[in-house]
Amino acid sequence: MAVYTDVQDEELEGFLAGYDLGRLMACKGIAEGVENSNFLLRTSRGSFILTLYEKRVNAADLPFFIGLMEHLAARGLTCPQPVKNRAGAALGTLSGRPAAIVTFLDGMWLRRPGVPHCGALGEALGKLHLAGADFPMRRKNALSVDGWRPLYQATASRADGVQQGLAEMVADELELLEKRWPHDLPEGVIHADLFPDNVFFLGDRLSGLIDFYFACTDTLAYDVAVCLNAWCFEPDQSFNVTKGRALLAGYQRVRKLDQAERAALPLLSRGAALRFLLTRLLDWLETPPGALVRRKDPLEYRRKLRFHQKVASARDYGLEDA
Known part of the structure; x- marks a missing residue:
């Protein structure tokens, strides 16, 4: 908002x-x-x-x-x-x-969600995916892998003004993801932007989800990857595996990830990090003067991306063996 x-x-x-x-x-x-x-x-x-x-x-x-x-x-x-x-x-x-x-929904979003909140978020995401399974309308995700190169092209000439070497890093990551992105995983309705400020709590009880204006038809596990990025990193961008384990366990109590989804989770998490790096970078560069908006740091997602690049398997996110 x-x-x-x-x-x-x-x-x-x-x-x-x-x-x-x-x-x-x-x-x-x-x-x-x-x-x-x-x-x-x-x-x-x-x-x-x-x-x-x-x-x-x-x-x-x-x-x-x-x-x-x-x-x-x-x-x-x-x-x-x-x-x-x-x-x-x-x-x-x-x-x-x-x-x-x-x-208007009652509740407030949490600046520092804890482990129980991550578990509740995982359950809510699983319920959203199941509830959307019979939604008859479809909408392509304009901000999935096919949409990242135009964002890169719109920012590449100015990216190094935000951080030296950023343009080259994004170009390399984009090329890799375009070659390896999976296209045969289970699909359905996803929220695609389920950050803490879009999830309300009353105490420790999750009271509602808001802001569905990125929702679309896409890979369900990609939505899980978005949430790992948004919920399970600490302010220094270190990954909290306890939060990751809680989020993934909560999701799997409602909907089990299959083996292909589990194997793809590190790559999907890299893609989610690049997506938010690129859109934040564009907003950082082009937010109009005087707009009542808090710009978000794109470099947060460069640091998160570095973590995902080193992940060997979904176990590194806390996903228990099937």
Whole structure:
């Protein structure tokens, strides 16, 4: 989440007039995240999240995201639900951007998740994958291996200004991953961005998942690799194998990884690290002045990538033998 587009009071009031949400009491921009403009709305009927879709979000993909949240909730997963306007539509236009309102989830995200939280996250990810198995819509992952070279090309000439040698390192890693990337592993709906700030807890209980705007149809084990990167490294980017073991055990209590997925996990984890290195690098270089957004350090993922490059097998992540 972030804020790139300012919304004028008159525009917001006109937009909300189409909804049955009561009187607007407050609207506050949310600085977390990097993709869309998000606002916390407080009305006389409760709290809601308003999202204006920007940047990498294709308006044609929005029915997929909206439908997926409804589908997952119907199967017991706690996630935001789209709020439909009086005409029955979940999508509208505000300040020249596609816009939607979703329900507000109670809870908070954890800056320093512990081992039990990683286990709960693993279980929730497994449940998401099972719940999405019969979702009828498909959406290609635009930020999988086929999408990394354009990101590299957009940043290569400036990458060494962030850190000397970064462009060459990315080029070498990209070439390797393009040659070795697996294309025959089990697929389904994945979240693709399940970082701690997209997972809410009430105490130690996981209370919900948010921000499905990278969700797509792709390799299920790649989603596990994203979570290993996002949840199991310490602030110095050392891998915490106890957290990894808890995350993987939680996932496998719900959905077992097959032998091919287990063998591919180190390569998938390298790919996930490169994906976030590249998108963070592009955002670092191109975030517009004045945007209410906290830029994220791309070099965090260079350090994580170095760890994955040395991994011999999924056991190094804490995955127990089958």
